[in-house]
Amino acid sequence: MKSAAVRPVTRPDFARTGVGAVRASTWRVGTPERQRAAVEAVNAAWQSRDWPAAALLSYTVLAGTDGDTLFHYSQWADEAAYEEFFRTARDDRNAEVDAAVPGIVRVGLDGYRPYRSVGAADATPGCVVVVEARFDPGAADAARGFVDLVLEAQATDPAPAPGLLSGNFHLSADGTRMLNYAEWEGERDHVAALAGPGPGVGSDTAQWHRVLDFPALASNGFRRYVPALTLVPRP
Known part of the structure; x- marks a missing residue:
């Protein structure tokens, strides 16, 4: 070799x-x-x-x-x-x-192209949750608006999910797809966050419900990785 x-x-x-x-x-x-x-x-x-x-x-x-x-x-x-x-x-x-x-x-x-990243720049994740979302083709700039709404919900969350290290959001060139490379301390942290009282990994706030009810969202899912x-x- x-x-x-x-x-x-x-x-x-x-x-x-x-x-x-x-x-x-x-x-x-x-x-x-x-x-x-x-x-x-x-x-x-x-x-x-x-x-x-x-x-x-x-x-x-x-x-x-x-x-x-x-x-x-x-x-x-x-x-x-x-x-x-x-x-x-x-x-x-x-x-x-x-x-x-x-x-x-x-x-x-x-x-994709990188859009916004938040959280620790030097994280050492034990788990990566890859979130992928697709949006209605006719909804101009929907993916960007969705990411901005997610980050607003995170920033205003009164009880942020423990173990979330970073979120790294990417958009497709046509604006119809989003990828979030989310770093967590471990798989159990993500499982626990999903079991919380709010929608998804967030608290039960108006901002997170706006994320859940985003009108142009066609599909949304995730997979866990190490x-x-x-x-x-x-x-």
Whole structure:
């Protein structure tokens, strides 16, 4: 295995400047054993090659607490850099992973841009809750308005959910999709927050009910993950 200009870190840097594009995708692998094998294969495929482009700022893999899914999150300087990686460097890495763990189902790939982040800039999460929402196509700027409302509800919550470390909100270019990469101290904290008296993870306030009743919201769901791998280029 040759030396590669790659190093592991704890998490993506959501406070960094220069992130112009984000890619998020989900793989289904079937079992916890195959999850672990797939993460090991991804790490090997990346560590055995040079970092593909200076414009790739970080690459993260999360392992689903469902024992089935892997979530991939990458930060890019711009869309063109990702397209070049997709054209020239993605397939050989995936082929190596597929050889080690046959039968991976790649569910989808979505593009986003960072919008707003709140909370600890140096968090060490034990759980990441990936929240995805879709909005009516005809509702202009609905995703942005929804995120602003969520952050207002959080800021005015009289009893914020314990264990929530950060929220990192992303919007699609067309404004119809939102992704929140929410960092929690642990899975139990998120479970406890959902069991509270209010809608979702918030208190029973008017602001949180406005979030729940947001008129242009077409669908909203989440999956829980644990951090598995984050790689960045070696300085």
